[in-house]
Amino acid sequence: MSSISQIPVQVLTANDGLTGQAEAVLTEIAEMLSRFLETGKGDSIDLRSLPLSPADKIWLDEQLGRGEVEIGIDAGGRSVVTETAYAGVWKIEHRDTEERIVAELIEVTAMPEIVQPHKTDIEKSYNTLQSSLKQIS
Amino acid sequence: MDKGETLLEHMERQGMSRRTFLKYCASLASLMALPPSAAAAMAEALGKARRPSVIWLPFQECTGCTESITRSHSPSVEGLIFDMISLDYQETLMAAAGFQAEEALQNAMKENYGKYVLIIDGSVSTGMDGAYSCIGGRSNLDSLQEAAKGAAAIIALGTCASFGGIPKANPNPTGAVPVSDIIKDKPIINISGCPPIPVVITGVIAHYLTFGTVPELDKHGRPKAFYGETIHDRCYRRPFYDQGKFAKTFDDEGARNGWCLFELGCKGPITYNACATSKWNDGTSFPIQSGHGCIGCSEPDFWDAGGFYKALSTPANPLKYVAAAAVAGAAAGVAVSFANRARKQKAKSEHETATTSDLEK
Numbered sequence A: 001m002s003s004i005s006q007i008p009v010q011v012l013t014a015n016d017g018l019t020g021q022a023e024a025v026l027t028e029i030a031e032m033l034s035r036f037l038e039t040g041k042g043d044s045i046d047l048r049s050l051p052l053s054p055a056d057k058i059w060l061d062e063q064l065g066r067g068e069v070e071i072g073i074d075a076g077g078r079s080v081v082t083e084t085a086y087a088g089v090w091k092i093e094h095r096d097t098e099e100r101i102v103a104e105l106i107e108v109t110a111m112p113e114i115v116q117p118h119k120t121d122i123e124k125s126y127n128t129l130q131s132s133l134k135q136i137s
Numbered sequence B: 001m002d003k004g005e006t007l008l009e010h011m012e013r014q015g016m017s018r019r020t021f022l023k024y025c026a027s028l029a030s031l032m033a034l035p036p037s038a039a040a041a042m043a044e045a046l047g048k049a050r051r052p053s054v055i056w057l058p059f060q061e062c063t064g065c066t067e068s069i070t071r072s073h074s075p076s077v078e079g080l081i082f083d084m085i086s087l088d089y090q091e092t093l094m095a096a097a098g099f100q101a102e103e104a105l106q107n108a109m110k111e112n113y114g115k116y117v118l119i120i121d122g123s124v125s126t127g128m129d130g131a132y133s134c135i136g137g138r139s140n141l142d143s144l145q146e147a148a149k150g151a152a153a154i155i156a157l158g159t160c161a162s163f164g165g166i167p168k169a170n171p172n173p174t175g176a177v178p179v180s181d182i183i184k185d186k187p188i189i190n191i192s193g194c195p196p197i198p199v200v201i202t203g204v205i206a207h208y209l210t211f212g213t214v215p216e217l218d219k220h221g222r223p224k225a226f227y228g229e230t231i232h233d234r235c236y237r238r239p240f241y242d243q244g245k246f247a248k249t250f251d252d253e254g255a256r257n258g259w260c261l262f263e264l265g266c267k268g269p270i271t272y273n274a275c276a277t278s279k280w281n282d283g284t285s286f287p288i289q290s291g292h293g294c295i296g297c298s299e300p301d302f303w304d305a306g307g308f309y310k311a312l313s314t315p316a317n318p319l320k321y322v323a324a325a326a327v328a329g330a331a332a333g334v335a336v337s338f339a340n341r342a343r344k345q346k347a348k349s350e351h352e353t354a355t356t357s358d359l360e361k
């Protein structure tokens, strides 16, 4: 091969690689939202369990957009909980201490479970605070 | 960890939070194809579990299985599971050698008789009374028979222990057989793969601790939670298969466009494993994503299955779900993925809060 221009490079358009799966996910999210409005019951989709192509993932992210809230959690690695442009639809990305993604979820709820402290932990913190106060006084 | 301590107590003592644990369970639920709502129920049950003694014996193997698992677990979330077990004997990892090591094995078996989990990697040589593979002057066949007696359950780790693997490939000079050909009176869980996916073993141990039972197994003795679907079921190139778009060579336009590798010999349609979702190399990729077909390493006799580049017979009845999703505008694509889960009888808990009894199927 005599020149670099002879290498047959092809530029793909943004829609190459879209499979139609992402559109189906979006429809599913809409159904989950309507169920949440009717019953108050949240639900979630495990994005890694679906055969989404890299292009599908980008498309889905673009469709969902970003809302006002972003919550960072530091527990055994970083987790980021982001509100999408649709209130009540959250994107959750869990990473381990080596920054590997270990779970990617869409959660339809008012506030994702991982954000809320467990009741036992709140009880414990109340006791700890009480004993700290005793030590101070 | 104190053996009487529950896992949650142990973790709290180490300064780990409940959120870390919940997160671990979320990743485990994802891998086991359980609905995401199952994570909380799993965390609840696992938190109360006590850790079992584990004895791990290597037979006719290449240590790839041990490499696969130990390389993955450094300070990662699935590494947590190594806190959940008491690994009392593992030749590659333990400091002791020679007589001390053999003594450690005997002690571990005696102290935990009837309760330990026995992990075997490698096939068992039966030729010349097992003389092809010996450790400390004893054949693997002999060691297996002794260690199996006191085991509560046996995990056959890797394709060699599960199905005989490469040692058993034609002409099988050492008379290699899987663990299940020798031991008939104990529950055996086959975790096949050459090597197996690291998180599958932690998942199986997590299941054992969560429910105190062996998970539901397929006809080859593999846990359905991880081996319930084919690579093809979860392959992101699947829509191209359904559209009949196949790469014909490894560098043609189809290959560049990421089309299906079926005609290049991909064994994804007949291979049950979780590579397409759990992936390899820290979640980077898996063979098909790197442009090579699946070689079917988690299936019995994959080495003698007629060539890695020979296409399976013509694809039959493609699902055509992409078209259905696009035309109907319904959640058909997601529905197909969910239908796969339904095979595992778990779809019913999709829209309900799952309890551990829902999961134990």
Ligand code: SF4
Binding pocket: B231, B232, B233, B235, B236, B237, B238, B239, B241, B259, B260, B261, B262, B266, B267, B268, B269, B288, B293, B294
């Ligand atoms: S044949 Fe292989 S590459 Fe093609 S969709 Fe199935 S698993 Fe993926």
